[in-house]
Amino acid sequence: MKFINKLTTMAATAVVASTMASPVMAAADRINVGYFLEWATPNMIAKVEMAYDEALGVPTAWTAFEAGTQMTEAMLAGDIDISFSQGLAPFINGVNANAPIKMVGLAVQYPANECIVRNGAGIDMSNASELEGKKVAVPLATMADFSFRMQMIALDVDVSKITVVDMVPADGVVALGEGNVDMACVFGGNALAGAKEVGKQLFPAGEMEKRGIVSFDVVSAREEFIQENPDMVRTFMTVTNDANVAFAKDQSKIGLIQKESGLKDDAATKAQMDTMSFPTNAEQLEKYFGDDGIAAKAIKVVGDAFATKENPAKDDYSVVIDTSFLK
Numbered sequence: 227m228k229f230i231n232k233l234t235t236m237a238a239t240a241v242v243a244s245t246m247a248s249p250v251m252a253a254a255d256r257i258n259v260g261y262f263l264e265w266a267t268p269n270m271i272a273k274v275e276m277a278y279d280e281a282l283g284v285p286t287a288w289t290a291f292e293a294g295t296q297m298t299e300a301m302l303a304g305d306i307d308i309s310f311s312q313g314l315a316p317f318i319n320g321v322n323a324n325a326p327i328k329m330v331g332l333a334v335q336y337p338a339n340e341c342i343v344r345n346g347a348g349i350d351m352s353n354a355s356e357l358e359g360k361k362v363a364v365p366l367a368t369m370a371d372f373s374f375r376m377q378m379i380a381l382d383v384d385v386s387k388i389t390v391v392d393m394v395p396a397d398g399v400v401a402l403g404e405g406n407v408d409m410a411c412v413f414g415g416n417a418l419a420g421a422k423e424v425g426k427q428l429f430p431a432g433e434m435e436k437r438g439i440v441s442f443d444v445v446s447a448r449e450e451f452i453q454e455n456p457d458m459v460r461t462f463m464t465v466t467n468d469a470n471v472a473f474a475k476d477q478s479k480i481g482l483i484q485k486e487s488g489l490k491d492d493a494a495t496k497a498q499m500d501t502m503s504f505p506t507n508a509e510q511l512e513k514y515f516g517d518d519g520i521a522a523k524a525i526k527v528v529g530d531a532f533a534t535k536e537n538p539a540k541d542d543y544s545v546v547i548d549t550s551f552l553k
Contacts, residue, residue, distance in 0.1 A: 254455050256285040257462065260297040260306040263290045263488040264414035266495045267311060267334060268473035268504055269466045270486040281465050282458055292394045295319070295367045297446075301327055307451040308462060311443040313369035313413075318528045321546045322537040326449040329547045331463050332510050332521060333443040335503040337435060338373035341411040341428045342421035344402050349409070351381060351428060358387035363398030363410040369441045370395070372528055374411040376439045377429060399424075415489045415498045442521055452548065460551045463507060467552075470504040507552040515549050 257278075272278055278286040289306060291297050294316030297309040302325055309317075311333035320327055341362070343349050349356050357378075364374050378385050391407060395417035398410035403424040412421050434440075445463065452459055473479075477496075484495040505514060514521035525543045533539035540546070 254284065254307070254451070254458060256287055257282060257308060257455075257458060258287045258289065258306040259462075260289050260291050260300055260309040260312070262292075262311055262414070264416050265311055266415070266483050266487045266489060266499050266502075268483070269310070269469040270483045271473065271479050272465050272469040274482050274486055277469070278462065278465050281461050284458075292396070293365050293368050294443075295365075298325060298327065301325070301446070301448050304448070307455075308445065308447045308459070310445055310466075312446050313372075314442045314444055314524065314528050315369045315372040315532060316367050317444050317446050318525065318543075319367045319532050319537070320446075321543070322529065322533060322539060324537075327446050327546070328449055328452060329444045329446050330452070330459055330551045331445045331466075331507065331549065332505055332514055333445050333466075335440065335442050335505065335520075337501050338376065338439040338441045339368075339370040339411060339413045340418060340421075341370075341374055341377055341409050342402060342418075342425040343409045343428050344405065344407070344425045347408045347425075349428075350426075351430075351433075354378075354381040354383050354428065357409060358384055359389075360408040361389045361391055361406065363391050363393040363401050363407045365394050365398070365411070365413075366390070366392040367532065368413070369443070370411040370413050372531060373434070373439060373441065375531055377434065380434075380437050380439065395421075415487075415494055419490070419494070440524070442524055456551070463551045467507045470506055473504070511549060511552055515547070 273286075273288060289300070291300070294309070294313035297306065297312045298316055298320040300306045301309060317327070317329060362374070364371050375385060391401070393401060393410070395412035395414050398407070398412055399417050399420040401407045402410040402421055409428065410421055410425070412418055445466070447459055480492055480495055484492050487495065489495045489498065513519060516522060529539040529543055
């Protein structure tokens, strides 16, 4: 894929630059963070109320991205230091291509991204093989891509016989509505709502979870930034954890999350967040990481699913995970 080739080149350049950097650097005078719009998470309250800036002692600059692949490219370019809620798939694609980035924790667990079939296409779970020979909009190398692949495997559909068109969710919704594709796999509250106006989900609600198809977003960071600013990374994770804990006890500030995430209204924000789980640092260490942890297993599955001849899966993904910042 074009993205993977670009990523491999950028990763190689970044690795060379990293080895040439001075081993002793001053602490960062600000932190640049990547995040998603239309993705309601409790730490948006901490963002609005400047809790990160106060705890870190430096300004925190937030940049919105449309896909986790863009976050990887921005980290390789040095434009952002931490990616909050980067999809597991784009993170794994990056590390398979030897990008100098690491996972420092989880942001959210949520149902796998949905694929919406165009009204009138006459396709559902019972005859999903009819997607073969047709066009499907998928933002490649994202968790929507992972979900798409897992759904096709579960329904015994040959992905190689589908024309997959690389589109960010907003463009995929437009293509679906115009009849240019028969299915679009998307993420983001507004995109999903738009897609459902012109189609219906391939898997009924709850069916993917029954088949073990679930998703994680991670918190990732540039290796160089981690090495130079470990205390800042730990503080970032602590503030995020505190926001998760506070929201679990009191949802009265959901309006702040709605405004900051750009979702339609409080009801839409609550509906999205009701499908999500925001594990605390302690829960991550106990339940998600480790040899038998939920995340540890998922990481290997995603790594194998997106491996290529040029960028093979790693034998041990623990080398790109640093959970010390959760303690």
